[in-house]
Amino acid sequence: MYKKVLTIQDISCIGQCSLTVALPIISACGHETAVLPSAVLSTHTAGFSGYTFRDLTDDMPDVCNHWIKEKIKFSAIYTGYLGSTKQIDYVKDIIESTKEKDAKIIVDPAMADNGKLYPGFDQNFVNAMKKLVGISDYVVPNVTEACMLTGVEYKTEYTKEYVDELVQKLLSLGAKNVILTGIGYIDGKTGVVVVEDGKYSYYEHDKESNSCHGTGDIYASAFVGALTCGKSAYESAKIAADYTVLCIKETAKLDNHWYGAAFEPVLGELIKMVK
C-alpha cells in the first residue's frame, strides 16, 4: 500500500545528513515523503565552522494549523535533529494532530555521539527529548543518546547487562520498542539490539574500519522506509544495518569525502532489500 510518511528534521544544505538523506531514502522505499524542516543550516555542525543556523521553531504552529485545516494525516511520523527545546513541544502537538489512528511514531533522538552532545544542545534539550521519546513507538538512539536519555554513564566497552539497563530505562521513558545502534561486544564487530513487543534480538555484523558522519540518519531513514513497507522491527533494523554498511564501503572508495556518506550510488540495493 502507498503510505504517507512525515519526517521532521533539519536541512543541512551541505553535509549528507538529516532531510537530504531521509527524503531520498524513504522515497526510494516507495513511500510518499512529506517534510517539515526544523532548521536550515549552511552545513551540518560536525567538522565545519561558521555555519549558518535558521531556526524554524516559530513556523511550526502555523504549519500544524494549516495541516489540521486541510485534514492532512500521516501513516508514519519520523523525527530526527530538532532545532530547539521549545520546538519539541510543537513537534509533539504536530504528531498528535496529524497521525492516523494506527500511525507509527519513530523518534531518532539525534543530539549526541561519541559521549558528547552536538553543539548547541544542553540538558534542557535532553529533558524535552525524553518526553518525545515517551510517545514513540520506536526509538532509534546510539549508545551516547541512550545514556543521555537514561542518565546511565557512557561507556565504550560494556556487557550485555549494561545494554539491558539502557533498554529497560528507554522502555520506562515510554518508548514501546527500542532499536539501539552501534552495539559491539567484540573487536571488529558491531550491531543493533532490537526490542520489539518485549522480545530481544541482536543483529551483529562486521564493523567497517572507516566511519562516516551521517550514518545515524541513513540508518534511521532506511529503518523507517523498511518498517513502512510492513517489515518487522528486526527485519527493518537488519536491512538498515546492511544498507548503512554498503554506504560506508562506498564512501571508503572516495578520496577525502569526510563530511558524509555516499548513500546515493547504493540506493538501488536498498530498493531490492525492501521489496
Ligand code: PXL
Ligand atoms: O547527523 C546528525 C546531524 C543532523 N543535523 C545536523 C547535525 C548533525 C550531526 O552533527 O549537525 C545539523
